[in-house]
Amino acid sequence: MRVSRRSMLKGSALAGAVAATPAVAAMASPVPLVVFDSRIPESAAFAAAKDTQRAIDLALGAADAARAIKFPQVVTGLTRWSDWTALRGVMEAQGLRLSDEIRAAAPLSGRTHLFLWTMTAR
Template identity: 80%
Template sequence: MRVSRRSILKGSALAGAVAATPAMAAMARSAPVVVFDSRIPESVAFAASQSAHMRFDLAHGTEEAARAIKDLRAVTGLTRWSDWTALRGVMEAQGLRLSEEIRAAAPLSGRTHLFRWTITAR
């Protein structure tokens, strides 16, 4: 095998991409703000599993959470679809963009309308 400058650059670019992927995934998983609903057991379990410096409980109303979520870099949550759509509009107006949205199974409560989502700054 012949070693050239091009092959070294390609190898280092590939190594950098491989090293950066887990770091980016970890950042997305450990968003600094978590939104949950204490009336839904799966949502409470989700919030407890996340390392966050702020948590917002939607049982107190979506308006309160929407007012509190300002100038944030990333927000993640496990909520009902209706709560998610209300919050999404507010956060998109603040410049945040959707990075993940997954329909979540809810075996504890039997709910089928829960969504796990992450929204981040550009």
């Protein structure tokens, strides 16, 4: 995963807001909905590392995943490009906007078509 200047600035701004007040800290860190595909080792490892109760496995069906996304504040995923583009339209219709998108390296499988992405509420 590459670290960009934009993500560093976002991180420092977020850290400053979190340090400022407990109320801001509570609002600044909503639990993300994690989207992954358990058939891809890197994607499954990504979901396991997030340690969240809110996760959608695309191996169970993309149509089911699209129906399961109901107005979250933050959605993050490590998926194939085709899954990402299909889900992106559903999430944009619910008011989420793209905040980060990176082509991810996949050392376990040698795949080059995985994308790490995050969408947040406006």
